[in-house]
Amino acid sequence: MTRRTTALTFALVLAAGGLDACRKKPEPQPAPAAVPVASAGEDHREDSGAAMAKRRADSIAAANTASVARTEEESKRTTAEMAQVLAQKVYFDYDRDVLRDDARAALDSKVPILVANGWVSLAITGHTDERGTAEYNLALGQRRAAQVKRYLEGKGITENRMTTQSMGDSQPAADGTDEAAYQLNRRAEFEFPSNGGALVRPRP
Amino acid sequence: MSTMTSRRALLALLCIASPLGAQDTTHAVRIGLTYDPGTKPGVVVLPSKGLGADSIRSIVQRDLDFGDRVSVMALEAGAASDASRANVPNWQMLARLGAAAAVQITSTAAGLHLAVYNVATRQTALIRDFPAPAMSEMRAWRAAVHGLSDELQESITGSRGTARTRVLFERTRRIWVVDSDGEQLASLTESGTAGSPAWHPGGGMITYSLLVPSQIVVQDLSNGRARTLASGNGVFISPVYLPDGSGVVYGHGVDDGVDLFTIALAGGSGRRLSVGRGSDNVQPTFSPDGRRIAFTSGRAGHPEIYTMDADGTNVDLLTPLEFGENAYRASPDWSPDGRSVAFQSRIGGIFQIMTIGLRDRALKQLTSDGQNEEPSWAPDGRHLVFVSNRSGVKQLWVLDVESGRTRQLTRGAAVRNPAWSPRLSSN
Amino acid sequence: MTRWRRLAPLAALGVVGCLASKGDVELLQTNMQSGFKAARDASAQAEAAQRANMDRVLSQISRETDSVRVLSVRLAKLQSDMQNDHYEMGRQLLQIQELTGQSQRRIQELRASLEDRAQSANAATPPDSAHPAPTGPGPGQLFQSSLDQLRRGSTSTARSGFEELLRTYPTYDDAPEAMVYIAETYAAERNQAAADSVYGLVIKQYPKSPKAATALYKQGLSFKAAGRPAAARDAFNRILREFPRSDEAVLAQGQLRALGR
Numbered sequence: 006m007t008r009r010t011t012a013l014t015f016a017l018v019l020a021a022g023g024l025d026a027c028r029k030k031p032e033p034q035p036a037p038a039a040v041p042v043a044s045a046g047e048d049h050r051e052d053s054g055a056a057m058a059k060r061r062a063d064s065i066a067a068a069n070t071a072s073v074a075r076t077e078e079e080s081k082r083t084t085a086e087m088a089q090v091l092a093q094k095v096y097f098d099y100d101r102d103v104l105r106d107d108a109r110a111a112l113d114s115k116v117p118i119l120v121a122n123g124w125v126s127l128a129i130t131g132h133t134d135e136r137g138t139a140e141y142n143l144a145l146g147q148r149r150a151a152q153v154k155r156y157l158e159g160k161g162i163t164e165n166r167m168t169t170q171s172m173g174d175s176q177p178a179a180d181g182t183d184e185a186a187y188q189l190n191r192r193a194e195f196e197f198p199s200n201g202g203a204l205v206r207p208r209p
Numbered sequence: 210m211s212t213m214t215s216r217r218a219l220l221a222l223l224c225i226a227s228p229l230g231a232q233d234t235t236h237a238v239r240i241g242l243t244y245d246p247g248t249k250p251g252v253v254v255l256p257s258k259g260l261g262a263d264s265i266r267s268i269v270q271r272d273l274d275f276g277d278r279v280s281v282m283a284l285e286a287g288a289a290s291d292a293s294r295a296n297v298p299n300w301q302m303l304a305r306l307g308a309a310a311a312v313q314i315t316s317t318a319a320g321l322h323l324a325v326y327n328v329a330t331r332q333t334a335l336i337r338d339f340p341a342p343a344m345s346e347m348r349a350w351r352a353a354v355h356g357l358s359d360e361l362q363e364s365i366t367g368s369r370g371t372a373r374t375r376v377l378f379e380r381t382r383r384i385w386v387v388d389s390d391g392e393q394l395a396s397l398t399e400s401g402t403a404g405s406p407a408w409h410p411g412g413g414m415i416t417y418s419l420l421v422p423s424q425i426v427v428q429d430l431s432n433g434r435a436r437t438l439a440s441g442n443g444v445f446i447s448p449v450y451l452p453d454g455s456g457v458v459y460g461h462g463v464d465d466g467v468d469l470f471t472i473a474l475a476g477g478s479g480r481r482l483s484v485g486r487g488s489d490n491v492q493p494t495f496s497p498d499g500r501r502i503a504f505t506s507g508r509a510g511h512p513e514i515y516t517m518d519a520d521g522t523n524v525d526l527l528t529p530l531e532f533g534e535n536a537y538r539a540s541p542d543w544s545p546d547g548r549s550v551a552f553q554s555r556i557g558g559i560f561q562i563m564t565i566g567l568r569d570r571a572l573k574q575l576t577s578d579g580q581n582e583e584p585s586w587a588p589d590g591r592h593l594v595f596v597s598n599r600s601g602v603k604q605l606w607v608l609d610v611e612s613g614r615t616r617q618l619t620r621g622a623a624v625r626n627p628a629w630s631p632r633l634s635s636n
Numbered sequence: 637m638t639r640w641r642r643l644a645p646l647a648a649l650g651v652v653g654c655l656a657s658k659g660d661v662e663l664l665q666t667n668m669q670s671g672f673k674a675a676r677d678a679s680a681q682a683e684a685a686q687r688a689n690m691d692r693v694l695s696q697i698s699r700e701t702d703s704v705r706v707l708s709v710r711l712a713k714l715q716s717d718m719q720n721d722h723y724e725m726g727r728q729l730l731q732i733q734e735l736t737g738q739s740q741r742r743i744q745e746l747r748a749s750l751e752d753r754a755q756s757a758n759a760a761t762p763p764d765s766a767h768p769a770p771t772g773p774g775p776g777q778l779f780q781s782s783l784d785q786l787r788r789g790s791t792s793t794a795r796s797g798f799e800e801l802l803r804t805y806p807t808y809d810d811a812p813e814a815m816v817y818i819a820e821t822y823a824a825e826r827n828q829a830a831a832d833s834v835y836g837l838v839i840k841q842y843p844k845s846p847k848a849a850t851a852l853y854k855q856g857l858s859f860k861a862a863g864r865p866a867a868a869r870d871a872f873n874r875i876l877r878e879f880p881r882s883d884e885a886v887l888a889q890g891q892l893r894a895l896g897r
Contacts, residue, residue, distance in 0.1 A: 100511065100537070103724060104720065137512075137537060137539065138492070138505070138539045138540050138553070138582065138583060139379070139404055139405065139625055139626055140404075140405055140446045140447040140460065140491045140492050140505075140539075140540075140626075141489060141491055141492070141505060141507075141512055141539050143404075143420070143444050143446045143491075144444065144446065144460065144462065144466075144467040144489035144491050144507075145489065146444075147443055147444045147462055147463070147467060148462075148466065148467075148489065151463070151464040151465065152720075154464060155464070155720065155723065156720055159720065168442065169442070169443065169463065169464060170420075170421075170423065170442075170443065170444070171420075171443075171444045172420060173420075175382060175402070175404075175420065477894075478894075480890045480891070480893075480894055481886065481887065481890040482887075484883035484886045484887065486730050487723075487726070487727055487730065488727075488730065498789060498824070500823075500824060501787075508730065508731065508734045509731055509734045509735060509738070510728075510731045510734075518820075520853070520854065520857055520887075521883070521887050522850045522853055522854065522883070522884065522887070523816070523820075523850065524883070525741070526738050526741070547788070547789060548788065567787050567788065568784045568787060568788050569784070
C-alpha cells in the first residue's frame, strides 16, 4: 500500500519536475565572462540581465488586460518624471557662465535620460538677471547656454541634438531686485519637443 | 595726473592748430546780437495772432529752453497784450527785461513766418519763411515748428538746435519713437522681441534686433516696411549702421562668444570684424569720421570699452583697466565731435554715466542721482539721453552736459536702450 | 506456498484494488495529495534554490557592472570636467594675454611720462652731455602725442610726429607700430597709394613684427577695394602662413571666405 502510493507519488513528482524543467529551459543564462566596458556593452548586458523580470512582467501583462492600461499610466508617469528632470533649470553666479557644482549635478542627472532617449533634442536657453546692459546680458545668456551645451557634449550627448539661444534679461523667472530674485533669474532653461513621445527611464 | 598736464604741454609743442578747437565762442555770428560771453542770451518769444499761434509759441519756447543755449524770458501779462497789439516790439520793455533778441512767429498760408529782432539795435535781424503742412498733420507740422526752432537757435547762438530730432527706445520689447520734446510717442514694431534700435545716418531708416527668431532687421520709416538683414542660430544683437549708411555692424555669436560682424544692406553674408576668441564683443559705435569703432568687450574677464580700426585691426583698450578690478563699463556712444565717448560705469555697485576723452583719456562722471545707463548723444554733442531710475521706474532723461541740467523725456512703463537720431530734414 | 505468499500482497492489492472500499479510496487520495504536496515542495525548493542561485549570479554581475558603470561615469565626468576646465583655462589665458597687452601699453604711456619728467628736470638743470637727446621730446612722448593727434584727426601733425620718432629713434621698440600709423594718416586723408607704400615698407623692414600682419591685412583690404582679388588673396594667405595665431589671421580667413578661395 505504502509502496504503491510512494511509487505513484514518485511518478507524479517526476512528471511535475519534468514539466518544471520544461518551463525553465528557455531561461537564457548571461555570460558573466563578457563584462562590458563601454556603455554600449553595458546596455546589452542590462537587457539580458533584466530579461527575467521583464518576462515576468510581460506574462502578467498578457494575462491581465486591465494592466495594459496600468502600463500606459505607468509610461505616462515615467515620461512626466523624466521630463521634469530634463527641464530642471541650472543656475549661475553673477556675470559668470562657469558651471557651479550644483549646475553640474543637475546636468549629470539629465545625461542618462538623454542617453536612454536618443530621439530627444534639447533647446537650451540662457537667461540673466536685470543688472547690466541688455546687449551684454544677451551675450552673457548665450555664453551660459553654450557652456551648458559644451558640458553635455563632454558627457557624450551629440552636438546636433542641442540648440542654444539667449533671452538675456528679458524673461525673468522671478520679480524683484534682491539677490534671491536675481539668483532665480541667472539660469539656463531646457525645452524639448515631446511630440507626445514617451520617455523611458534609464536602466539603473 | 602729471602725464596729462605734461602731455598737454607737449601738445602745445606739436600742435599747430586744431580744426576741432574752435568751439562756439563766436556768439551770434548771424545776426550780431550782443551779450556777455559765458551767459545765455535772453530771448523773448512774442505772442502773435493766427492759426495755432499759441501752440507754435509754446513749442518754440520749450524748444529754445530744452536747447540750453538761450534764456527764454516770460512776458508780463500786460506787456504781452501790449506787445501783441503793436506791429513793432516794445523796445523799452524788452530792454528792461534784459532780452538780447525778440522773436515773432506767425502762421501763414504757406507755413510759418519768422522774424527775429535785435533788441540792442532795435532792428529786424532776420526774416525767414518756413514751409509747413496743415496743423492736422500733427507730426509733420510739429516737425516743421521744431525745424524753425533749430534755425532760430542757430541764428541767435551760432549753434544749431536739436529740436527736430527723435529718440528711439525699447519698451516691453517693442521699438518706440518719441520727439525730442517728449511728444508724438509712437510704436514702430509689432509686439515681440525687438531691441537695441539704431538710426540710419540719414534718419529715414532704423535697424534693430529680434530675439525670436534671432535676427537683425532694417526698417524703412517712411512706409514701415521691415526686412531681415541677418539671421540664424545664436544671438544677433546691437546693430548700428555704417557711417555711410551702406551696411550694418552687429554682434553675433552661437557657442563661442559674441563677435562683431559687418554686412552690406545690399545683402550677402556677415564678415567678422572682431576677434574675441570666446569673449563677448557688442555695442559698436563709430567715430564720426568712420575710421574707428568703440565697443564693449569682455576679453579681459569683465566688460570694458575698447576701440579698433573700422577694419578690425589696431585694437586698444580705451577705459582705464585696473588689475583684479571688478569693473563693468559698457554702452559706449562716440560723441558727434569725435572727442569723447560716453558710457556707463559701475561705481559703488551702481551704474553712472561717464565720458572719457579720446586724446587724454580723462574721465568725467556726469550723473550721480539713482542708477543711470545707456547714454546716447544728441547731434549737438552737448545733450545726452540715457536711462535712469531716479524717479522710480526706468525712464529716459536728457542731460545738458555743460550745465548739468536734466529733464525727463518719457513716462509710463520702463524703457531702455535709447538712440538719439541725427538731425532730421523730412519725415 | 512461498510463491503464493509472495504473490499474496499482489493478489491482495488486486482484491483491494478491485474491491476497494470508499475508505480505501479516501486513503489513496490522501496519500496522493501528500505525494503531490511533497512533489510541489521539492519542486519549489529546487526552483527557489535555482532562483536564489541565479539572483546571486545576477546581483554579482550587477555589482560588477555597477562598479564598471561608476568608473565609466567617473571617467566621463573627469573627461568633461577636464574639457570644461580646459576651456576655462583657455579663457583665462586669453584674459592674461589681454592684461599683458594692456600692461605693455601702460608701460608705453609710463615711458612717455617718464620722459616728460626727465625733460622738465633737464630744463631745470644744465644739460648733461651723457644724455643723447636732451632737447627734443623722447620716443615715448613722440609716440603718444602723435597717436593722440591721429586719434583727434590731425593727420599731418601726427605724421610729422611719427616721422620724427622714426628719424630720431629708428630702433625704438614701437617703430613698426609708428610706421603703421604713418600709413594710417595717409589712409585717413584718402591717399591710399601712399598708405599702401608705407604698409609695404612695414612688411619689408619689420617682417617678423606682429605689425607686419596688420600691414599685410590693410594691404589686402586695399587690393580688394581696388579690384585686385588675386593680390588681396596673396596678402591674406601670407598672414595665415606667417602669422597663423594673430588676430589678423582670423580676419584674413573671413576675407578669404568672402573672396572665394
